[in-house]
Amino acid sequence: MLTVQPVAPRPVPFFFTGDAARHRVSQNPDATDTSGTTDGHDPTRTVSDPGDDHDPVDTDDGRPAPVTVDADATRLGRVVLVTCRLHNRTTAPRAITLRDELPGPTLPPRRSGVPERGWSGDTYTTVLPPAATRPVGYASPTDGSLADERLPEPPATVVAVDDPSAADTGDRVAHARRELAAWAPPDDILPRRVVADGGTPDDGEAGTDTETVAGDSVGNGTAPPPDPTGGGTDPESFADGTVPTVVAAYLDAAAERIDRAAATADGVQAATDALRDTHHTPVTLEQAVARDEAALRALADRAATLADRAAAADVPVDSLRRLS
Amino acid sequence: MIIAVCGGKGGVGKSTLAYELAGTLEAVAVDADLGMADLPHGRGPDLHDVLAGRAAPPAAVRGGPVPVVACGRSLAGARAADLGGFGAAVRDAAGGRDAVVDCPTGLRADTGVPLAVADVCLLAVSPRPWALGDALRTRAVARDLGADLARVALTQSETEPPTGVVRRALATPVTVVPESPLLAATLRSDEPLPPVTARAPESDAATAVNELADAVRACRPYHADID
Numbered sequence: 001m002l003t004v005q006p007v008a009p010r011p012v013p014f015f016f017t018g019d020a021a022r023h024r025v026s027q028n029p030d031a032t033d034t035s036g037t038t039d040g041h042d043p044t045r046t047v048s049d050p051g052d053d054h055d056p057v058d059t060d061d062g063r064p065a066p067v068t069v070d071a072d073a074t075r076l077g078r079v080v081l082v083t084c085r086l087h088n089r090t091t092a093p094r095a096i097t098l099r100d101e102l103p104g105p106t107l108p109p110r111r112s113g114v115p116e117r118g119w120s121g122d123t124y125t126t127v128l129p130p131a132a133t134r135p136v137g138y139a140s141p142t143d144g145s146l147a148d149e150r151l152p153e154p155p156a157t158v159v160a161v162d163d164p165s166a167a168d169t170g171d172r173v174a175h176a177r178r179e180l181a182a183w184a185p186p187d188d189i190l191p192r193r194v195v196a197d198g199g200t201p202d203d204g205e206a207g208t209d210t211e212t213v214a215g216d217s218v219g220n221g222t223a224p225p226p227d228p229t230g231g232g233t234d235p236e237s238f239a240d241g242t243v244p245t246v247v248a249a250y251l252d253a254a255a256e257r258i259d260r261a262a263a264t265a266d267g268v269q270a271a272t273d274a275l276r277d278t279h280h281t282p283v284t285l286e287q288a289v290a291r292d293e294a295a296l297r298a299l300a301d302r303a304a305t306l307a308d309r310a311a312a313a314d315v316p317v318d319s320l321r322r323l324s
Numbered sequence: 325m326i327i328a329v330c331g332g333k334g335g336v337g338k339s340t341l342a343y344e345l346a347g348t349l350e351a352v353a354v355d356a357d358l359g360m361a362d363l364p365h366g367r368g369p370d371l372h373d374v375l376a377g378r379a380a381p382p383a384a385v386r387g388g389p390v391p392v393v394a395c396g397r398s399l400a401g402a403r404a405a406d407l408g409g410f411g412a413a414v415r416d417a418a419g420g421r422d423a424v425v426d427c428p429t430g431l432r433a434d435t436g437v438p439l440a441v442a443d444v445c446l447l448a449v450s451p452r453p454w455a456l457g458d459a460l461r462t463r464a465v466a467r468d469l470g471a472d473l474a475r476v477a478l479t480q481s482e483t484e485p486p487t488g489v490v491r492r493a494l495a496t497p498v499t500v501v502p503e504s505p506l507l508a509a510t511l512r513s514d515e516p517l518p519p520v521t522a523r524a525p526e527s528d529a530a531t532a533v534n535e536l537a538d539a540v541r542a543c544r545p546y547h548a549d550i551d
Binding site: 112173175179183184185 | 359402405407431432433434436437441465468470
């Protein structure tokens, strides 16, 4: 397995297994995409598609390509799982960048919600010691419209091989968030926000948030305790230019649902984040937002009508004062 | 420069030291204890609001003898905070000054992230066996996250503090911070106080705080100023 060969001048030649036009071009004239034979030097290697023209190419002198990836895609429902083996057959450590070639978004492995070190978008960069092999895995959702034979082959390619001393040392903040235990208080100990759509478990507690997230009002204990009856509807109970607490609570809850619904359009990860702390599934969220839309439009009509009537209503203060 | 004041266990005087050090270095003190704030709070937006994207970082700085970035005190606020923006928020709030970050106890992500953004750290250790064990673990994490250990502060010291043991265990110079009513008053006063180095410059406590500040200043040539 260990092939002795002279260390090439940098940038290091690399050998790719896919479409040459999509790769960073090596300056080594030998690194052309010549369809090669199956690598017979690595007994652990699994060939996903034996005999095809994507196998690691051999150099002209018959030795295996120094840096290669074996990538294999498995469809599991609407997700494609990609398993790769990265090989570095050179005698020096190499920073190798792998790129996901699947059409969907790349879902890298995560810890505490933070992608594993080396992942950035659809690329993964790692430093491989000499004569080493590293497993890499990730997933990518599909919409189901792509037939198996239409999946890019190979699903992942090596796009760069660099001097490891120049490689990014990684984001320390991300490292800390990955490696250390989660710190945020769990959802369960927080008072639930009022959810104004019907049939939710929170309907029993009419009223507003028992704890706001606005910071200082709760922190200093200066905020008045929430009205257990759900806030007054008497105009004296709310300030000029504001709306009664019950109305504001519904509008806030609706705004939050609409924000979440809008966020789900930004890809699978955003949708997961948007739905993580709710009891909603995408289906129930869509239904809830549709009900919100109907309620808000009805509210807007009624509010406009009432506001016109309020403007038109003229209390004869002076005449009545004489009577009282 | 961002300076993290850490130490595994609670109650070793981290918050007091962070406040005193910030005052002495003319830096901003940042209360990063997202779940259990210690430093003076006052009114206005706080670190929870900043990390949840509801307020600009400079708006969370409270004036006073020592400028403080206050931390929110609600669990919901802690839950909504996104640690990913901590470094940028601290740099923005400090506005060119140094920032002294009071780290939470324990070794979770909320301690690790301040250490990851810090240039140097100070370890507060009390002379108890468990405190030393925690300090060793914290130092290992700090080293892993790229925060140099500038000094160890041996707090709540008895008459004969175990300076040699702590110095050998942590392989770092030790400053003994004596028990002092001056330091005990630092965070307990109704009105925010100036640092002990200004209140009682001749006191033993001020000497110790100055020594810690000098150790931090000595690290400056190795770290670029923060933006």
